[in-house]
Amino acid sequence: MKRIFTFIFLLAIAITAQAQMGGGGSTVVGRISGNVIDSLTKKPLDYATVTLYRSKGKVPLNGVLTDEKGNFKLNNVAPGNYKVTVTFIGYPTKTFDPIKTTPEKPDNNMGTVIVSPGANALKEVQVTGTQSVIENKIDKMVYNAEKDATVSGGNAGDVLRKVPMVAVDQDGNVSLRGSQNVKILINGRPSGAVASSVGDAMKMMPADQIKSVEVITSPSAKYDAEGTAGIINIITKKKDVSGVSGSISGGLGTRQNNGNANLNVNKNRLSVSGNFGGNLTWPQTSNINNYSTSLATGDVVNQQIGTTRTKRYAYVGSGNVAYDFNDKNSVSTGIRFNNTQFSTEGFTDNSGFRNYVQNNNTTTDFGGFDWNADYTRKFKKEGEELTFAGQWSYGKTNTDIDAFYNLPIFKNQQGGNNALNNEYTGQLDYALPINKVIKLEAGGKLISRKINSDYEIFGQGVDGNYVFDKEASNTYDYSQDVYSGYTVLSFQFKNSVGLQAGARVENTQIDGTSSNFVTALPPFSNSYTNFIPSFAISKTFKKSQTVKLSYSKRIQRPSLQFLNPFRNTSNLQYQTQGNPYLSPEISQSVELNYSTFIKSSVINASIYYRHTDDIIESFLTQPEYSYVDANGQTQTIQTNLTSYQNTGNNNSFGGSFFGQVIPVKNLTLRTSINLFSYKPTASSQFQDATTQENKTYLQYNIFGQGSYNLPKNLVIETFAIFNAPRRTLQGRYPSFNMWVISMSKQFMQKRAKIGVNVIDPFNEVKHFDSQVNNGTSLVNTNFALPFRSVGVNFSWSFGKMNFNANPQQKKKRGVNNDDLKSGGDNNGGTGNQ
Incomplete structure (x- = not known):
């Protein structure tokens, strides 16, 4: 590790020294400012365009809009002679040349700039523009959530359900093109909350925090290799504007309530932003029915029927500070914190080897933060850039458990799980345009994860006192280090042909120790190195038509809940256990994509093939299990044990389509369809415990x-989602369908909005059915929960702002840990829950 850090440090010094030696010139920068007023009314002109050129030049260098007081500031201006023009609709352009700045006096205040209206001044001019809800870019699909009225009042899961190629199930688990092996980032960075539990992280984030969602199905070698299906990047709201701005939003509903507020302050070279939001779910009662049937006799072997009442609340906040010392050097830092608490109380009526009732009360509180900092150094050559970035993610989970039985032979239990998760990341990235055709990108990265889980259970003895249960308790320590480096070459040829080729190498080191006082669980370690190539070629034709062919290789490392070898027996009939000897999934995919824009219509279509080796799936067996009851007697039962295995490989052919059309004025129609095949081939040791018989299943996600825009800023919208059941080697898991109707109205010059959403008006309760067949038994699960809801939402934006006229200058900061296979609604940092 010391060698890697030494290498990165020396590389950074060498690059920086070379750039400073070759750069030459002064690094002092200043600003040009002034105040624009009307010559007749003497009132300030807001939203006038101020443009900066070289003296006598014709190519604009920068530009801004004046604020409500007519003020403007052009920042990061190097010493020299410039030309400044002021334009406004109905006014002739006014030019000032030369405007001088020097190293001794880098700032030039032009004072009051007086402009006169032209002879044919327009009486009234209204300029409107609409950003498409879906944008198809060369390397990704972008869903602009803030432009979609139907996402207000929900959470991140509700937003992702509307993103092309993405599906979200009833627990908030996210899949891309049918695979849950997808890496979710927030503002380009990993999140400790997402690593612990994807479902809970999506539920805790208010929809009103989300600006857009990026979907990358064929990432280049620059990205971490983790996530066989691709990357989903959630962008939160943060305006790149000068001045003070913000918004407040919220919603009240029959199922959940939420609120969100954000504030942005951009002053000269300093940018500060903050955000806070949360949600509260009304108590919900769900019902579950598990039963196992023998395939040989058709008899029900065991059954659990239960009811659970759940209460949940969550909040998320963030703060960011960025400062540009000059046009070459900038720093930024930010912190994002989160907390969720949910409590459940209920019972299960068990029948099978013994009839009994189990009452459960569980409270889980988990939270943490993601702190990041980075430094960016730009060089004299346009596009040459060096970035250092670091991040610390911290997570803590506390779970309290109470279990009581109506039969005295079972031990009543109390206890819980305390877990800590620390992740440290260091990253260096360098970009160099070699010439107009070739661009080089290279970098290195280290991710270090340290996880501790302390699971303690106390059983009630015959004297009524609770005694530490050695067999049911466990302490687990886990560490994972990932070392990686990459190189990417991009070529932009004539005739709008682009080519990108890259390679990445990742080395993974894993160590784990599980301490149980009764069961001897040996420590384990594992290491592997992966070579990850990527390739893409694209061609853009006239009329905005683009064709792209890409190849990518991805891996999926198992996270803690897949690896922890401790056997969780809190539910005697349905137990779980991890597998520390899992290998990572390896997938290779080829994709052909076509996109075009025809006036207001958007079409994006792709076909793809993906081959995956060493699939990681849950796997059901039914071994016998022996335990000591409250009377000290040994009991042996047949139980349902779910573990995780590398079950085999899969070949999948698929196609996706997205289209948007405006057939008549004010009416917009959008659809997204994803079809793909699932055809697994089991490894020899698992063939007897599967029932797929080499079948091919057609999977789908349809949106x-x-x-329709009505007069007086009224909008009516509706959408529907249809997903096929998710398949595994042993069975199927629930499908998810939903229908939403909404109406909203904008007022206060479109700064405020109020709306009403109705979700599934004809389904008060939704049922989710799954079925697992291990060759000897059929295990069915029916889960039902309240779903229909009606809600009112509102939003209000404030602040009159001066938008940055040169967004290309904005820097993409931070680390990107596209990492780890996370599953279901398990708390990945806890291991023993």
Whole structure:
């Protein structure tokens, strides 16, 4: 590790020294400012365009809009002679040349700039523009959530359900093109909350915090190799504007309530932003029915029927500070914190080897923070850039458990799980445009994860006192270090042809120790190195038509809940256990994509093939299990044990389509369809415990939406989602369908909005059915929970702002840990829950 850090440090010094030696010139920068007023009314002109050129030049260097007081500031201006023009609709352009700045006096205040209206001044001019809800870019699909009225009042899961190629199930688990092996980032960075539990992280984030969602199905070698299906990057709201701005939003509903507020302050070279939001779910009662049937006799072997009442609340906050010392050097730092608490109380009526009732009360509180900092150094050559970035993610989970039985032979239990998760990341990235055709990108990275889980259970003895249960308790320590480096070459040829080729190498080191006082669980270690190539070629034709062919290789490392070898027996009939000897999934995919824009219509279509080796799936067996009851007697039962295995490989052919059309004025229709095959081939040791018989299953995700603009800023929208059941080697898991109707109205010059959402008006309760067949038994699960809801939402934006006229200058900061296979709604940092 010391060698890697030494290498990165020396590389950074060498690059920086070379750039400073070759750069030459002064690094002092200043600003040009002034105040624009009307010559007749003497009132300030807001939203006038101020443009900066070289003296006598014709190519604009920078530009801004004046604020409500007519003020403007052009920042990061190097010493020299410039030309400044002021334009406004109905006014002739006014030019000032030369405007001088020097190293001794880098700032030039032009004072009051007086402009006169032209002879043919327009009486009234209204300029409007609409950003498409879906944008198809060369390397990703972008869903602009803030432009979609139907996402207000929900959470991140509700937003992702509307993103092309993405599906979200009833627990908030996210899949891309049918695979849950997807890496979710927030503002380009990993999140400790997402690593612990994808479902809970999506539920805790208010929809009103989200600006857009980026979907990358064929990442280049620059990205971490983790996530066989691709990357989903959630962008939160943060305006790149000068001045003070912000918004407040919220919603009240029959199922959940939420609120969100954000504030942005951009002053000269300093940018500060903050955000806070949360949600509260009304208590919900769900019902579950588990039963196992023998395939040989058709008899029900055991059954659990239960009811659970759940209460949940969560909040998320963030703060960021960025400062540009000059046009070459900038720093930024930010922190994002989160907390969720949910409590459940209920019972299960068990029948099978013994009839008994189990009452459970569980409270889980988990939270943490992600702190990041980075430094960016730009060089004299346009596009040459060096970035250092670091991040510390911290997570803590506390779970309290109470279990009581109506039969005295079972031990009543109390206890819980305390877990800590620390992740440290260091990253260096360097970009160099070699010439107009070739661009080089290279970098290195280290991710170090340290996880501790302390699971303690106390059983009630015959004297009524609770005694530490050695067999049911466990302490687990886990560490994972990932070392990686990459190189990417991009070529932009004539005739709008682009080519990108890259390679990445990742080395993974894993160590784990599980301490149980009764069961001897040996420590384990593992290491592996992966070579990850990537390739893409694209061609853009006239009329905005683009064709792209890409190849990518990805891996999926198992996270803690897949690896922890401790056997969780809190539910005697349905137990779970991890597998520390899992290998990572390896997938290779080829994709052909076509996109075009025809006036207001958007079409994006792709076909793809993906081959995956060493699939990681849950696997059901039914071994016998022996335990000591409250009377000290040994009991042996047949139980349902779910573990995780590398079950085999899969070949999948698929196609996706997205289209948007405006058939008549004010009506917009959008649809997204993803079809793909699932055809697993089991490894020899698992063939007897599977029932797929080499079948091919057609999977689908379908989304359709329509919106209509009525007079007086009224909008009516509706959308529907249809997903096929998720398949595994042993069975199927629930499908998810939903229908939403909404109406909203904008007022206060479109700064405020109020709306009403209705979710599934004809389904008060939704049922989710799954079925697992291990060759000897059929295990069915029916889960039902309240779903229909009606809600009112509102939003208000404030602040009159001066938008940055040169967004290309904005820097993409931070680390990107596209990492780890996370599963279900398990708390990945806890291990023993």
